[in-house]
Amino acid sequence: MTPPKELKSFKPRKSPAAKPRAKTTRKPAVKKKSATFPWKPVIIGALLILLSPFYYGYVVNFFSSSWQWVKNIGKNPHYRTYKSFGIDIPMRYKIHGIDVSYAQGKIDWPKVRAMEEDSVRIKFAFMKATEGLLTVDPYFKRNWREAAKNGIRCGAYHFFRPYKSGLWQARFFLQNVNIESGDLPPVVDIERLDNVKPEVMRKELHEFLKHVESKLHVKPVIYTGLSFYKDYLEGDFEDYPLWIAHYNKPQLKAGKNTNWWFWQHSETAHINGINHTVDFDAFKGDSIQFEQFLIR
Template identity: 45%
Template sequence: MRFLPFFLFLLLCSCKHQADEYALKGLDISHYQKRIDWAQFEEKAVDFVFIKATEADNYQDSLFADNWAALKEKGIRVGAYHFFRPQRSALEQARFFLKTVPLAKGDLPPVLDVEELDGVDEINLRFGVALWLGEVEKACHCKPIIYSSMKFYERYLHPEFSDYPLWIARYNHKAPTTKGWLFWQYSNKGRHPGISARVDLNVFSATEAELDALLLP
């Protein structure tokens, strides 16, 4: 019995969530979170929020405009992401995203969410990703952020896009092992005041000054 406290100590240490080590916290939202009660939303608990804006070359998230306006009013750092469909024209997708999102000074860089092959091969996936990134980078004068799961990124996108800011999804108590990540989506089962549904939770790996340095000039 005298060994039990030490065993419990080791167990607790092994289960500690590494996301707790990062000071800057964020959410990402879409219509899946339904209509948010902005009067109850606790803005002081988050440092940044990413919002789904578009998908493919013809779909705008039904709550994007409302979510964008509400977060802007609250003064939270906000960014928008596009869900990439590799079978569709990458340039048309980029132009649709740029037409939909009113990017402005102080916004987080645009995000390209790349999660699926959609039946294309690796070469065509990377070609399309490069086209989207180039078109958006030219328009916003900044490098867009790439979002992907750790396994998908390392299998299909690394090292070709390693010079782009990286947002990695890994639902694990341990941080991603991929080098150079800036954002880590560590859970899709979070809770936040004002949001009735589960919500994705994120951290930023660096300082507040470095987060602000990413904002559009």
């Protein structure tokens, strides 16, 4: 057997050395900017609005009105508080006024005329002129002149004393008051008996009314309290228009057939230009009836 040929030793082929890879500097990836909302101008604008007096006033008024609405739940919707006047006012009536005397002192009538809240403003004023047989209100002449000068319809009243002559009181009143076209009718204020019998008071009051009516050709208005009217006047003076005092009530319960035209519903009103509380009044009718009520 022939011996196998000796195998040549196998030498692996060396592969050519790999060249080292050249180092490369990688640029950092640039992040794409996303669209952002301009919060800063919006925040600044919101702050300017919130801090502005106009917005603040709007917010305050809104919450004030809401709170007033909450407070008025369950109350008479026709009788609400008027903050500037400081009283509740019956909202059924559109013509409002006041009555004044020396007790209110010197009045700034332009301020009275300019005052207004929610369409309520002073359109007429009754002012005390005389009392009894000798007393003239020290502020009457000024009030009569200045109120009319500022466009307020004026009326004068006499404080009646039942123990004195009604005729002579009427003469004294007319001597001190010059009532003209466009004024309210004259008023006689009767509130007490002055220790005389009711029939004596009624007799003298009739004398006063008849004399004034004969001179001015207009029926005077009788001012009195509701209880005094029911106790001593009801049924005897039905031909005369009435001005009745009855305070802090949503409506005047004087009876459907009572000939009342003015209602003094508060005695504690606050009026710009007057440094003392004031009686506040409402006229029963509308603007046309008010004009018809004036002296022509």
